[in-house]
Amino acid sequence: MGLSKTIWATPSEYLAKEEPENPVLFFSPATLQATARRFLDGFPGLVTYAVKSNPDEMVIANLVAAGIRGFDVASIFEIDLIRRVAPGAAMHYNNPVRSRGEIAEAVELGVRSFSVDSRSELAKLVELVPAGSEISVRFKLPVAGAAYDFGAKFGATSELATELLAMVAQAGLVPSLTFHPGTQCTDPMAWDAYLRAAAEIAHRADVRIARLNVGGGFPAHRLIDVAPEVETIFDLIDRVTGEAFGEDRPALICEPGRGLVAESFTLATRVRAIRDDAHVFLNDGVYGGLAELPLIGIIDRTEVRDAHGQRRDGAPRGRIVFGPTCDSVDRLPGELALPGDMEEGDFVVFHGMGAYSTATVTRFNGFGVLDIATVMRLTD
Numbered sequence: 001m002g003l004s005k006t007i008w009a010t011p012s013e014y015l016a017k018e019e020p021e022n023p024v025l026f027f028s029p030a031t032l033q034a035t036a037r038r039f040l041d042g043f044p045g046l047v048t049y050a051v052k053s054n055p056d057e058m059v060i061a062n063l064v065a066a067g068i069r070g071f072d073v074a075s076i077f078e079i080d081l082i083r084r085v086a087p088g089a090a091m092h093y094n095n096p097v098r099s100r101g102e103i104a105e106a107v108e109l110g111v112r113s114f115s116v117d118s119r120s121e122l123a124k125l126v127e128l129v130p131a132g133s134e135i136s137v138r139f140k141l142p143v144a145g146a147a148y149d150f151g152a153k154f155g156a157t158s159e160l161a162t163e164l165l166a167m168v169a170q171a172g173l174v175p176s177l178t179f180h181p182g183t184q185c186t187d188p189m190a191w192d193a194y195l196r197a198a199a200e201i202a203h204r205a206d207v208r209i210a211r212l213n214v215g216g217g218f219p220a221h222r223l224i225d226v227a228p229e230v231e232t233i234f235d236l237i238d239r240v241t242g243e244a245f246g247e248d249r250p251a252l253i254c255e256p257g258r259g260l261v262a263e264s265f266t267l268a269t270r271v272r273a274i275r276d277d278a279h280v281f282l283n284d285g286v287y288g289g290l291a292e293l294p295l296i297g298i299i300d301r302t303e304v305r306d307a308h309g310q311r312r313d314g315a316p317r318g319r320i321v322f323g324p325t326c327d328s329v330d331r332l333p334g335e336l337a338l339p340g341d342m343e344e345g346d347f348v349v350f351h352g353m354g355a356y357s358t359a360t361v362t363r364f365n366g367f368g369v370l371d372i373a374t375v376m377r378l379t380d
């Protein structure tokens with residue numbers, strides 16, 4: 001990934017001047033810091049950032065500048081990154097499966113908070129982490145609401161979580177609970193169900209939990225007609241935690257990835273060809289910055305700019321859109337409504353592209369070079 005030293009005013013200024021052949025992600029530090037402040041002001045507890053959603057050092061540095069003091073890390077690489085870019089920040093190692101070597105290295109690097117969802121991994125932690133460490137038992141519920149099911153890979157059933165929580169307390173470690181309602185979770189009632197289940201698990205285990213981590217999953221603005229209000233979710237979390245736990249109310253943590261970072265990046269792709277006036281071929285696709293679209297649905301917050309950066313406003317026409325590789329899977333889901341006057345060489349610009357874009361891009365078929373440019377603001 002190339003990083004330009006210049007700070008541009010807007011993406012369209014860059015597109016007109018540079019006419020880039022590679023896809024470009026435009027990063028607005030101002031947008032990222034404003035989003036971080038929204039979480040810091042509104043969430044009734046500690047706001048941490050899930051590094052995997054976008055591990056760019058500029059992202060981490062701007063989150064620290066905005067006041068983020070904790071990070072959800074899942075690998076030694078991410079722990080090293082946070083130690084370097086955000087020294088002194090809290091690190092929560094919330095990947096419930098780790099090798100013994102990884103646990104030992106994390107302890108060495110100062111990590112004192114771990115999640116767990118099984119007896120075998122709890123036994124490893126009890127053996128290897130120092131006294132005073134926090135162990136958060138991760139549980140799952142069969143709850144709908146998110147874009148895809150996070151519970152398919154991680155999370156103990158309520159019964160097992162009750163058993164694990166009691167074991168953590170018995171081992172003399174700091175007992176906590178954690179869950180993840182699933183990414184892009186647009187239904188606030190998912191948190192309602194999880195919070196009440198957490199109180200029930202703590203009650204049945206007869207353990208007063210130190211902290212409750214309510215996960216990531218906070219939705220980003222993907223569809224024009226669905227602008228999520230995270231404040232509604234924050235208020236619900238605050239109220240339901242009080243109702244469910246009463247006097248045993250734990251300290252709260254959240255660990256958003258997408259909700260913090262998505263809005264601060266805009267992706268500009270270029271039209272390589274419009275084949276016989278029908279299908280559109282872009283220079284980026286599902287093996288690159290658009291990897292998530294087939295998994296969690298389309299982003300319809302798009303605009304088309306001509307080679308001079310001017311916005312096209314022809315009547316929309318539904319098009320099948322392909323990415324650049326020779327793999328037929330490399331296609332955006334459904335059809336995209338794109339201006340009828342769109343031409344080869346135009347730019348198709350996707351907003352809200354900061355999460356799971358740079359992080360998951362591949363070099364498949366020789367494509368996947370994404371440039372990053374810093375801008376003052378993302379819209380004209």
Ligand SMILES: *Cc1c(COP(=O)(O)O)cnc(C)c1O
Nearest residue numbers: 050094183216217255256257258
């Ligand atoms: C990925 C992940 C997150 C972030 O999820 P988002 O949906 O991006 O907010 C938070 N916590 C854990 C444990 C994760 O694995």
